[in-house]
Amino acid sequence: MRKLFPLLFLTITALTSFSQTKTDISAHLTFKGIPLDGTLDQYVFKMKQNGFYHISTEDGVAMLQGDFAGYKDCYVGVSTLKQKNLVHKIVVLFSEKDTWSTLSGNYFNLKEMLTEKYGKPSEVVEKFDTTTEPSYDDSKMYEVQLDRCKYYSIWMTDKGEIQLSIDHDSVTSCFVKLAYFDKINSATIKKQAIDDL
Numbered sequence: 001m002r003k004l005f006p007l008l009f010l011t012i013t014a015l016t017s018f019s020q021t022k023t024d025i026s027a028h029l030t031f032k033g034i035p036l037d038g039t040l041d042q043y044v045f046k047m048k049q050n051g052f053y054h055i056s057t058e059d060g061v062a063m064l065q066g067d068f069a070g071y072k073d074c075y076v077g078v079s080t081l082k083q084k085n086l087v088h089k090i091v092v093l094f095s096e097k098d099t100w101s102t103l104s105g106n107y108f109n110l111k112e113m114l115t116e117k118y119g120k121p122s123e124v125v126e127k128f129d130t131t132t133e134p135s136y137d138d139s140k141m142y143e144v145q146l147d148r149c150k151y152y153s154i155w156m157t158d159k160g161e162i163q164l165s166i167d168h169d170s171v172t173s174c175f176v177k178l179a180y181f182d183k184i185n186s187a188t189i190k191k192q193a194i195d196d197l
Contacts, residue, residue: 029160036182088185
C-alpha cells in the first residue's frame with residue numbers, strides 16, 4: 001500500500017503538468033485539433049501531417065485540399081497577413097452543389113455538428129432577400145446565385161469566432177463555407193495595424 005502512494009502521487013503530478021500544457025495549447029481556436037497559431041509554413045506542415053495536400057501558397061494564403069468533418073475533397077485556405085507571418089484564419093470551402101436540397105443539407109448538417117460542439121450559435125440568419133419565399137429547389141438555387149440568399153450562423157467562443165454560411169462564386173458555383181478566426185492572433189494582427197496608424 002505504501003508503494004502505491006508514491007506511484008499515485010507521480011501519476012497525479014504527471015497528469016496535472018500534462019493538463020496545464022494542454023490548456024496552454026488550447027488557448028487558441030483549433031482546426032482539426034491544430035491550434036491556429038504559428039507561421040504559415042509551420043501550419044501547412046501540420047496540415048500535411050493530417051492528410052491534406054498542399055496546392056499552393058501566395059500572398060500569405062496557403063491553399064490545401066483534403067477531407068474534413070466527413071466531407072471529401074474540401075478546399076482549405078490558411079491565412080496570415082504578410083506584415084506578420086502569423087496564422088489567424090482558416091476558411092473551408094465544401095464541394096459545389098447543384099441543388100438546394102444538397103446545398104442546404106450540407107449547411108444544416110454542419111450547423112448541427114457545430115452546435116453540438118460549441119453550443120447554440122450567437123447569431124443566425126436564414127432567409128431569402130425576396131418579396132416572397134421561393135418554394136422550388138431551382139428557384140432557391142437561383143436566389144443563391146444572385147446573392148439573395150442569406151444563410152449563416154456565427155459562434156462566438158472564448159477562443160475566437162466560427163462562421164458557417166451558404167455562399168457562391170458568380171452564378172456557376174454554390175457551396176457551403178466555414179471560417180475560423182482565432183481571437184488571440186486576430187487581436188495581435190489588429191494591434192499591429194492600429195500601431196501603424
